[in-house]
Amino acid sequence: MASWLPLFVGCLFLLNLRGNDCEKIQNQDMECKNAFLELYATKLYVDKSTFIRDFITMDIDLVLLTFPPKWGKTVAVDMLRAFLQINVDENGNHVTSPPDVFTDPNLKISRHQALIAAHHKQHPVIHVSLHDVQGTTVESMLPPLTEAIARAFDHHYYMQKVFSRAAVNASADDVIRTNARYHLHTFEQIRNRTADWKTLKTGLHMLAETLHAHFGKKVWILIDAYDHPIDIGQTQDLAEADVKMDYLRDLLQETFKDDTHLHKALLSGVMRVAKLNNFYGLSSVVETDMHLNHFLDDFGLKETEVDALFATHNLTGNLVEEAKGWYKGYGISSHVNRVEIVVYNPYSIAQFIKNKNVTNYWVQTQSVDILGNLFKSSEMEAVFLRLLSGESPKVVLEDQVFSSEELHMIHGALTAPSENAKRDLY
Numbered sequence: 001m002a003s004w005l006p007l008f009v010g011c012l013f014l015l016n017l018r019g020n021d022c023e024k025i026q027n028q029d030m031e032c033k034n035a036f037l038e039l040y041a042t043k044l045y046v047d048k049s050t051f052i053r054d055f056i057t058m059d060i061d062l063v064l065l066t067f068p069p070k071w072g073k074t075v076a077v078d079m080l081r082a083f084l085q086i087n088v089d090e091n092g093n094h095v096t097s098p099p100d101v102f103t104d105p106n107l108k109i110s111r112h113q114a115l116i117a118a119h120h121k122q123h124p125v126i127h128v129s130l131h132d133v134q135g136t137t138v139e140s141m142l143p144p145l146t147e148a149i150a151r152a153f154d155h156h157y158y159m160q161k162v163f164s165r166a167a168v169n170a171s172a173d174d175v176i177r178t179n180a181r182y183h184l185h186t187f188e189q190i191r192n193r194t195a196d197w198k199t200l201k202t203g204l205h206m207l208a209e210t211l212h213a214h215f216g217k218k219v220w221i222l223i224d225a226y227d228h229p230i231d232i233g234q235t236q237d238l239a240e241a242d243v244k245m246d247y248l249r250d251l252l253q254e255t256f257k258d259d260t261h262l263h264k265a266l267l268s269g270v271m272r273v274a275k276l277n278n279f280y281g282l283s284s285v286v287e288t289d290m291h292l293n294h295f296l297d298d299f300g301l302k303e304t305e306v307d308a309l310f311a312t313h314n315l316t317g318n319l320v321e322e323a324k325g326w327y328k329g330y331g332i333s334s335h336v337n338r339v340e341i342v343v344y345n346p347y348s349i350a351q352f353i354k355n356k357n358v359t360n361y362w363v364q365t366q367s368v369d370i371l372g373n374l375f376k377s378s379e380m381e382a383v384f385l386r387l388l389s390g391e392s393p394k395v396v397l398e399d400q401v402f403s404s405e406e407l408h409m410i411h412g413a414l415t416a417p418s419e420n421a422k423r424d425l426y
């Protein structure tokens, strides 16, 4: 496990990366958190950096990754972003990035030198987090959704300088100057938080187009908590819920209407939503969850990893045995060789280590009561009660694609963490 030296070095580079992420954004109240870098700096970090390799080497346009809450999706998305994101100065010129966490020989990904040479800090990345997008009505959902899209633009603030220069470039075509003025105007509207919905929903595709043109490289698009806006446990009005769903569908369809400017996309969320997974414009899409084994080693904690964590934290004896009994949650049976692999929920393990107390941390983050009233289908209820009691042995979930009605019933219940839980990294 990490000794003080790599942790210390990690912290130094952490400052570096944060500097790039935050200071240059020129937006004082903007949060510039990276869940992976935060976690990496703690003794709770378990090396899941092979996800970077597994995602990059997957020959596919878009990966839809669905896992239950608190299984490390945001950490994984933020890790990819920190790894891939090209380093630029304030004029948008590529500058060589200093060594960082990914070249730390302690991380497994550092051993993949060809992959690091080809991809580490080499790509324009659009990152959108829909974690904070909630609201019972379309009217209440739109401001946070506007904010989420604007933040994705804030990270590429330097493009305004690129457009401004092109707009007055006497040696360029008229068409180029006109386009640059148009793009500059749209950029400003979105960053001023004054753009209308039509501009917003087409904005990410435009951002990809202009980044592609500027860097001469196709763009990676990462959308975290893609299904969170339709967290409609609170919306009792099904018609309203449907309209919210339509907005989100429009946003995703406009963003992924073709792969002209797209290198690869990752959408992470809690579930597959029937209305939201029609990416007709892309040639290859894969939907994957914890039972489809695409990322078998990249999520959840294995027995050996849990043992190592406990050892680092000097946890031994009966308490440890009790904890393992409680949190040995998921048996994932491999589709390939039918071997069952047991994984632990990383959130529960982290909470146990912090509190040195065995209790049902994971279910505490959910509003379980809502479920009883909402389930109409007993089959659905069974699936979700098994999911919610994920800390009992041998839970195996079926593949599920949800209709908007079903979603309406269950989604809020699954994705509304308590105030305390919100602050946790997993």
Ligand SMILES: *[C@@H]1O[C@H](CO)[C@@H](O)[C@H](O)[C@H]1NC(C)=O
Binding pocket: 165, 166, 169, 170, 171, 172, 173
């Ligand atoms: C101006 O346009 C010319 C011709 O398209 C191009 O070569 C040059 O790089 C442009 N300069 C700037 C500052 O955009």
Ligand SMILES: *[C@@H]1O[C@H](CO)[C@@H](O)[C@H](O)[C@H]1NC(C)=O
Binding pocket: 185, 186, 188, 189, 192, 194
């Ligand atoms: C954005 O806001 C700035 C500063 O308030 C203003 O100068 C600019 O005209 C605005 N742009 C658009 C397109 O709304």
Ligand SMILES: *[C@@H]1O[C@H](CO)[C@@H](O)[C@H](O)[C@H]1NC(C)=O
Binding pocket: 312, 313, 314
């Ligand atoms: C675990 O015990 C070792 C040896 O007593 C000590 O150096 C270390 O600080 C302890 N670690 C924690 C997390 O308490």
Ligand SMILES: *[C@@H]1O[C@H](CO)[C@@H](O)[C@H](O)[C@H]1NC(C)=O
Binding pocket: 355, 356, 357, 358, 359
């Ligand atoms: C452990 O959890 C139980 C039940 O939640 C609680 O009553 C008890 O105070 C906790 N003990 C410690 C040491 O936190």
